[in-house]
Amino acid sequence: MSAHGDPIPMISRKGKPLSGTAEVPGDKSISHRSLILGALSVGETKVTGLLEGQDVLDTAAAMRAFGAEVTRHGPGAWSVHGVGVGGFGEPADVIDYGNSGTGVRLVMGAMATTPIAATFTGDASLRSRPMGRITEPLALFGAEAHGRAGGRLPLVLKGARSPGPVRYTLPVASAQVKSAVLLAxxxxxxxxxxVEPEATRDHTERMLRGFGAELSVEESAEGRIITLTGQPELRPQTIAVPRDPSSAAFPVCAGLLAEGSDVLIPGIGLNPTRAGLYTTLREMGADLAFENEREEGGEPVADLRARFSPAMRGIEVPPERAASMIDEYPVLSVVAAFAEGKTVMRGVKELRVKESDRIDAMAVGLRAAGVEVEEGEDWWIVHGRGMGGVTGGVTVQSRLDHRIAMAFMVMGLATEKPMRLDDGGPIATSFPIFEPLMAGLGADIAREAEPADA
Structure with a gap:
């Protein structure tokens, strides 16, 4: 079952070259934070370019449940009338966060220092994911969490009545944990x-400053030390959400792999804490250009041009780059399958606890398609077979994971035989226009009426 309905079997095939312009949706990380910080402000925040995937829509619904007025005015155009810091009211019902680990963890942080209680749940994938990494630091503020074994959803979170400030060193590189603590x-x-020993995406810090919070960042021997002064009055903002670099990864990689392709992906956010994939692809020899580089809304932005790259080679990806591209490893592993030589990815244990165990999910699918993969707890190696060397011709499982689903659909555009997917439904959680966007470029990706055996 997909997150919000019956399974949607899909198939992708090698076809004509991809060409044209891919207008990918708004950045998911910034979309979540725009709604949450808008709800914690006093006054009206206006947002354009908001990603309208199910994950973000679930955050909009959560903000309404906590008392904010959230209104859609047109495609990507939203407004939030906030209730102020500490102004959340107690939700009348359970908050269902579907497939969104980011959304539920950020909102837990945002409510953890307000004396109310809320119950959170989600789909089967989200209910299997660990929440202890969030609830443990929130307990330092005085919040109480009561969930299933291992701190899993469904979970009741009781906000602290008399919260005190906290100093917390991140045990893992996680922007979600960092952001939850800062929001609390x-x-x-x-x-x-x-204290962040290893840098992760910094949208929360940038946006908190933009909303008027007093926040400083200091580099030290311990890592990045982020200091937030509590109980500010956040000022509403007008936010233009940049396009999502994680979503852009799929048309970019498709353009590199489909023979004869030339694809333009405009207006992509290239925040240094998010752009590791594109650095890695260029190191592999990808024909990937940054055009019209500029700054929008405090974030670096460029148009990406991806052309068919038949001579890519495997590399060792620096472990310290992992945090800046953690969501892109599934599709990188697909590119690695068509490169010459091995691609080594280390320091990626976070992939084991995403929407699925992404290392295992990709390893199983790649092996079935004829690609050799080695793996360990926090590393994996893909032995590339070169362009034209991957057979395909198998049905793979998405495991309720949108990035696994899209990665294998991109793979099928370059394999000798079609790739089939048991369920493409989860794609809608982050990239609701994936299918028409790829079709507009000429990709042969389609839904199948019934699951099919290869």
């Missing part, structure tokens, strides 16, 4: 400090 710190008096 908004309603705690004094200074909340997060």
């Amino acid at each position: 710190g908004l309603n705690a008096p004094g200074e909340t400090v997060v």
Whole structure:
């Protein structure tokens, strides 16, 4: 079953070259944060370019449940009338976060220092994911979590009645944990400090400053030390959401793999904490250009041009780059399958606890398609077979994971035989226009009426 309905079997085939312009949706990370910080502000925040995937729509519904007025005015155009820091009201019903680990963890942080209770649940994938990494630091503020074994959803979170500031060193490189602690710190008096040994995406820090919070970042021997002064009055903002680099990864990689392709993907956010995939692809020899580089809304942006790259080679991806491309490893592993030589990916244990165990999901599918894969707890190696060397011709499982689903659909555009997918339904959680966008480029990706055996 997909997250929100019956399974949607899909198939992708090698076909004509891809060409044209791919207008990918708004950045999911920034979309979530725009709604949450808008709800914690006093006044009206206006957002354009908001990603309208199910994950973000679930955050909009959650903000309404906590008392904010959230309105859609047209495609990507939304407004949020906030209730202020500490102003969340107690939801009347369970908050169902579907497939969104980012959304549920950020919102837990945002409510953890307000004296209310909320119950969170989600689909089968989200209910299997660990929440202890969030609830443990939130407990330092005085919040109480009561969930299933291992801290899993469904879970009741009781916000702290008298929160105090916290100093917390991240045990894992996780922007979700960092952001949850900072959002909790908004309603705690004094200074909340997060020590980040390894840098992760910094949208929360940038946006908190933009909304008027007092926040500083210092580089030290310990890593990045982020200090937030609590109990500010956040000012509403007008936000233009840049296009999502994680979503752009799929048409970019399709353009590199489909013979004769030339694809333009405009307006992609290239925040250094998010752009590791594109650095890696260029190191592999991809014909990938950054055009019209500029800054929009405080974020670096460029148009990406991806052309068919038949001579890519495997590399060792630096482990310290993992945090800047953690969501892109599934599709990178597909590119690696068509490169010459082996691609080594280390420091990626976070992939084991995403919407699925992404290392295992990709390894199983790649092996079935004829690609040799080695794996360990926090590393994996894909032995590339070169362009034209991957057979395909198998049905793979998405495991309720949107990025696994899209990665294998991209793969089928270059395999000798079609690739089939048991369920493409989860794609809608982050990239609802994936199918028409890829079709507009000429990709042969389609839904099948019934699951088919290869």
